[in-house]
Amino acid sequence: MNDAESVTGKVESIFFSNPSNLFKILLIKIKATTLKWGEDEIVVKGSFGDITEGDSYSFTGTLVDHPKYGKQFQAATYKSEQPTSRDGLVAYLASERFPGIGKKTAERIVDGLGLNAVDDILADPHVLDDCGVRGEKAATLVASLKENRGMEQVVIGLNGFGLSGNLAAKIYAQYREDSLDIIKTNPYQLVEDIDGVGFRTADGIAQQLGFAKDAPQRLGGALSSVLNTAADSEGDTFVEAKTAFGQVRSLLGDHAQQYTGDEAMLKVLQSQVADHKLVLEDGNIYTQTLYQAEWQIASQLSGLLDEGSAPDYGDERIDKTIHGVEKRLEIDYDETQLAAIHGALSHRIFLLTGGPGTGKTTIINAVVQSYAELNQIDMDPNNYKSDEMFPIMLAAPTGRAAKRMTETTNLPASTIHRLLGLGVDQTDYEARDLPDGLLIIDEMSMVDTYLMKILLNSVQPGMTVIFVGDKDQLPSVGPGQVFADMLASGALPSVELTHIHRQDTDSTIVQLAHAINEGKLPADLLKKHADRSFIACPPAQVPRAVMQVVSAAARREFDPLGVQVLAPMYRGDAGVDNLNPVVQNVFNPNDTGKRKEVDGGQYKYRIGDKVLQLVNNPDKNVFNGEIGIVTGIDKDEKGKNDSLTITFDDNEISYPRSEWGKITLAYATSIHKAQGSEFDMVILPLTMQSRRMLKRNLVYTAVTRAKQFLIMIGEPAAFELAVQTLAANRNTGLKKRLCSAFSIEEPAGDAEQQPAATPAVSQPAPVQVSEPVAEPATAAVAPDTAGEEPADTILTEDMVIRGTIDPLIGMHGVKPADFEHKE
Numbered sequence: 001m002n003d004a005e006s007v008t009g010k011v012e013s014i015f016f017s018n019p020s021n022l023f024k025i026l027l028i029k030i031k032a033t034t035l036k037w038g039e040d041e042i043v044v045k046g047s048f049g050d051i052t053e054g055d056s057y058s059f060t061g062t063l064v065d066h067p068k069y070g071k072q073f074q075a076a077t078y079k080s081e082q083p084t085s086r087d088g089l090v091a092y093l094a095s096e097r098f099p100g101i102g103k104k105t106a107e108r109i110v111d112g113l114g115l116n117a118v119d120d121i122l123a124d125p126h127v128l129d130d131c132g133v134r135g136e137k138a139a140t141l142v143a144s145l146k147e148n149r150g151m152e153q154v155v156i157g158l159n160g161f162g163l164s165g166n167l168a169a170k171i172y173a174q175y176r177e178d179s180l181d182i183i184k185t186n187p188y189q190l191v192e193d194i195d196g197v198g199f200r201t202a203d204g205i206a207q208q209l210g211f212a213k214d215a216p217q218r219l220g221g222a223l224s225s226v227l228n229t230a231a232d233s234e235g236d237t238f239v240e241a242k243t244a245f246g247q248v249r250s251l252l253g254d255h256a257q258q259y260t261g262d263e264a265m266l267k268v269l270q271s272q273v274a275d276h277k278l279v280l281e282d283g284n285i286y287t288q289t290l291y292q293a294e295w296q297i298a299s300q301l302s303g304l305l306d307e308g309s310a311p312d313y314g315d316e317r318i319d320k321t322i323h324g325v326e327k328r329l330e331i332d333y334d335e336t337q338l339a340a341i342h343g344a345l346s347h348r349i350f351l352l353t354g355g356p357g358t359g360k361t362t363i364i365n366a367v368v369q370s371y372a373e374l375n376q377i378d379m380d381p382n383n384y385k386s387d388e389m390f391p392i393m394l395a396a397p398t399g400r401a402a403k404r405m406t407e408t409t410n411l412p413a414s415t416i417h418r419l420l421g422l423g424v425d426q427t428d429y430e431a432r433d434l435p436d437g438l439l440i441i442d443e444m445s446m447v448d449t450y451l452m453k454i455l456l457n458s459v460q461p462g463m464t465v466i467f468v469g470d471k472d473q474l475p476s477v478g479p480g481q482v483f484a485d486m487l488a489s490g491a492l493p494s495v496e497l498t499h500i501h502r503q504d505t506d507s508t509i510v511q512l513a514h515a516i517n518e519g520k521l522p523a524d525l526l527k528k529h530a531d532r533s534f535i536a537c538p539p540a541q542v543p544r545a546v547m548q549v550v551s552a553a554a555r556r557e558f559d560p561l562g563v564q565v566l567a568p569m570y571r572g573d574a575g576v577d578n579l580n581p582v583v584q585n586v587f588n589p590n591d592t593g594k595r596k597e598v599d600g601g602q603y604k605y606r607i608g609d610k611v612l613q614l615v616n617n618p619d620k621n622v623f624n625g626e627i628g629i630v631t632g633i634d635k636d637e638k639g640k641n642d643s644l645t646i647t648f649d650d651n652e653i654s655y656p657r658s659e660w661g662k663i664t665l666a667y668a669t670s671i672h673k674a675q676g677s678e679f680d681m682v683i684l685p686l687t688m689q690s691r692r693m694l695k696r697n698l699v700y701t702a703v704t705r706a707k708q709f710l711i712m713i714g715e716p717a718a719f720e721l722a723v724q725t726l727a728a729n730r731n732t733g734l735k736k737r738l739c740s741a742f743s744i745e746e747p748a749g750d751a752e753q754q755p756a757a758t759p760a761v762s763q764p765a766p767v768q769v770s771e772p773v774a775e776p777a778t779a780a781v782a783p784d785t786a787g788e789e790p791a792d793t794i795l796t797e798d799m800v801i802r803g804t805i806d807p808l809i810g811m812h813g814v815k816p817a818d819f820e821h822k823e
């Protein structure tokens with residue numbers, strides 16, 4: 001920095017400290033400065049490690065003019081000021097910071113080593129020998145000095161590599177005082193260990209450190225990056241070695257061919273395997289973490305399902321209990337459902353899958369009731385002491401799915417994180433052991449490999465665990481396809497419900513969902529039904545069509561919380577980013593420009609806006625995917641300290657501007673974000689602009705989110721393409737490991753194409769696998785042309801109002817609005 005100035009002084013007070021990114025604002029009593037500064041105090045701000053009030057530091061940087069707070073010193077580097085006199089240094093070393101060092105020892109050190117004592121000790125701890133400080137005392141002193149001085153050195157060093165305060169904080173939290181040593185030895189280690197550091201960042205640091213293009217660390221870093229990307233973006237738990245090597249070559253650029261031949265790459269791979277970072281199995285490369293997680297899942301399941309531990313109620317008693325429940329609930333379970341209930345009660349682990357309306361919730365209820373009767377469990381959660389867990393535990397991966405479980409069972413349900421007492425970081429090993437009882441996990445398709453491993457660690461032998469889900473929905477956001485692999489392995493008892501029971505057969509949405517799942521689009525796709533309609537239009541017309549549909553819903557006083565636009569992509573005419581303000585301006589407009597609103601960057605927020613939580617925050621009991629309402633806006637004159645109050649059900653949370661990255665507008669969301677949720681009305685825009693994303697499980701998941709109304713908008717060809725296109729199976733090893741743990745032969749075929757189960761419970765062995773269902777390449781839309789609009793109709797307001805193509809005509813069950821613009 002050319003115009004760097006310096007300030008040295010004592011920290012009078014730490015005004016502000018952001019623990020997540022080290023940013024601090026300090027008040028300094030000036031001892032010396034190069035600034036022309038008339039006062040004896042100055043405000044200094046910047047990224048600092050641990051700063052202690054009362055200690056002295058020197059800062060370099062520049063004077064800046066803050067619009068509100070006036071002149072401040074923006075520090076680029078800082079350094080702890082060592083006491084400059086003998087007595088000062090003695091007092092420093094004899095202070096409480098250094099346990100075990102009294103005044104006498106401190107004097108010996110300072111008299112022996114001089115005023116540079118601290119630097120000398122850190123450079124070579126053996127210098128303490130000559131001062132008579134040895135053994136544990138010396139070790140403690142060195143460790144404390146490192147701790148005190150380490151963080152500032154580390155932060156300065158990391159800033160020097162161009163790493164931001166946020167990343168510096170993460171790196172320091174991971175490696176502490178070893179940060180710089182680790183980075184200097186192998187900057188690519190950051191790619192493996194630090195979330196948010198990609199290969200390019202690590203490579204930039206390596207270049208500054210002079211690492212060669214063909215350095216083994218560089219090739220290893222590129223390989224790790226390829227595996228991380230496969231896990232994060234594709235959900236794969238392994239990458240085939242050949243593919244991985246190819247991806248390393250393209251990551252490293254043109255000239256990489258010269259030093260990334262198969263032999264060189266194999267050598268790198270072998271060394272990573274020897275270091276227990278990667279695992280090579282059958283030509284596939286896994287990260288050690290995912291490989292171990294898969295094995296742990298498989299062996300835990302096999303341990304829990306151990307034959308000797310099966311419940312011994314006896315078939316007769318189980319049947320009698322089920323019939324009693326059937327009578328009491330006035331329902332006749334079909335043959336497959338009976339097999340499912342019986343299977344769930346007679347095994348320690350059981351899998352239940354089925355499409356919409358096939359009775360999964362009905363079976364959960366039946367199992368809960370029967371289990372309670374068989375075990376004489378008091379079903380009133382209020383009769384349990386506060387430290388006692390209710391022995392019927394219901395949980396789901398998201399807060400909304402858990403809420404739905406509570407609504408359908410009238411029993412308490414929670415997120416899996418909350419059930420296990422997990423913190424923000426889901427790899428937390430502190431998960432609590434669950435008590436003996438019945439555990440039912442719903443929306444299993446959303447559970448990834450990491451979470452499943454942690455969950456099973458908490459399950460105790462003797463518990464009964466039922467995993468429920470729709471295997472044809474999108475797999476988890478995180479790596480793996482746990483539920484699909486568990487089912488496809490044939491290792492665990494399971495039942496697939498196939499008969500649609502939903503009574504209100506006016507509902508053609510469920511039928512459409514099942515048709516989509518079979519790779520067919522019904523001939524009446526484009527026809528208007530009481531509960532669904534299709535507005536065919538080109539991509540550029542989608543925003544307008546969405547606006548008109550939402551306006552029609554608003555006129556009919558639909559609750560905005562129940563009207564949800566689900567889009568496959570964020571970008572494009574029909575993407576989430578574009579459609580959110582479109583819907584916001586209908587449901588919660590600022591026509592006059594006079595309403596209170598704050599600019600949140602991408603979107604403006606107003607009171608009454610529907611917002612989506614983007615990250616888990618167990619401390620505040622709000623989880624990724626939950627939808628809340630903006631109920632308060634606190635505006636600051638300069639905009640810096642604005643805050644939003646957001647209410648999730650009854651949970652009111654304050655979001656200062658610095659935390660607005662954790663929320664977004666929720667009028668339109670991605671289909672992935674809507675997994676585990678249901679809405680009265682789903683508006684589903686699909687166009688060929690999102691061709692890459694169009695997969696059968698995506699459109700199936702979207703359609704099954706609609707409870708009452710489904711409005712499809714866009715290009716019929718896009719729906720057709722989606723239904724025809726099976727998502728590629730993820731690369732995972734869980735199926736194989738389950739077969740190995742259960743000593744059964746691995747079934748052929750893939751999870752997506754397993755045939756429907758027979759009514760009988762699929763027993764672990766022998767495994768019976770039919771031929772995969774052949775995919776018809778002819779999933780064609782056969783439009784019923786009578787009275788319908790041609791595919792590329794340009795919508796006009798008039799057409800919608802006249803009802804020519806009013807998508808809501810004939811729709812019943814409109815809810816009164818309970819949504820008001822209050823400010």
Ligand SMILES: Nc1ncnc2c1ncn2[C@@H]1O[C@H](COP(=O)(O)OP(=O)(O)OP(=O)(O)O)[C@@H](O)[C@H]1O
Nearest residue numbers: 332333334355356357358359360361362501502503
């Ligand atoms: N054996 C049965 N006899 C009569 N009605 C049934 C039976 N099984 C389920 N139903 C009814 O069918 C409807 C759908 O069942 P349920 O909600 O259990 O299915 P689901 O698989 O959980 O559906 P979704 O995944 O869409 O929530 C419900 O109204 C339920 O009462």
